[in-house]
Amino acid sequence: MLRVRVLFLMYAAGVLAVTVVPVRAFDYWGHVPWQAxxxxxxxxVDPLSMTLNVVMFLPFGVLIPLLWPAAGATATRIGWLALSASLSIELTQLLLDxxxxxRRxxxxxxxxxxxxxxxxxxxLLRLASRREALAG
Structure with missing residues (x-):
């Protein structure tokens, strides 16, 4: 369980590093209003951007149920948690902008x-868990 916690913290730090930390105040956008x-x-959307965002949150769907089984018990719960986490990132980016x-x-x-x-x-976690249960 400690390994999963450490992995989750590393994952969270990585997501923050990619989505929030590279802050460049008043960068190259010039006089474009923040609303733009x-x-x-x-x-x-650019397909590459969409794909990278999907890949970035794959570990979220695996690690949350491993750390907090009740939180990741259903697709609905994990979906709401992921939406909330993603919305937090987007609102932070908006606030910084x-x-x-x-200019994020x-x-x-x-x-x-x-x-x-x-x-x-x-x-994928559910699928792997079922396969393990059938094999074990």
Whole structure:
């Protein structure tokens, strides 16, 4: 269990490093208003960006049920947790953009991809657990 906790902390630090920490105040966007950094339209996104966000949240769907079985007991629960975590990231990016002009894009597609990635991770964990139970 300690290994899973350490792995989760490393994963969380990695996600924060990719999504929040590279803050560049008043970067290359010039005089573009912060509102222009918000992407409201779903499924209008670069496929690579969507794929990377799915992959980034796959471990979330695996590690949360291993650490807190009740929290990851159902797809609905893990989906809501992933959506909440993703929304927290997006709101942090928005706050940094409005306050210091970090110019991070806030995208509804990130919410979709991150939640989907966590659900895929949860499903893969369930599949592996069933196979292990059948083999054992």
């Amino acid at each position: 950094m918000i992407r409201w339209i779903p499924f209008v 409005v306050t210091i002009g970090s 894009t806030v995208d509804v597609n990130d919410l979709i991809a991150n939640t989907g990635g966590a659900l895929i991770g949860w499903w």
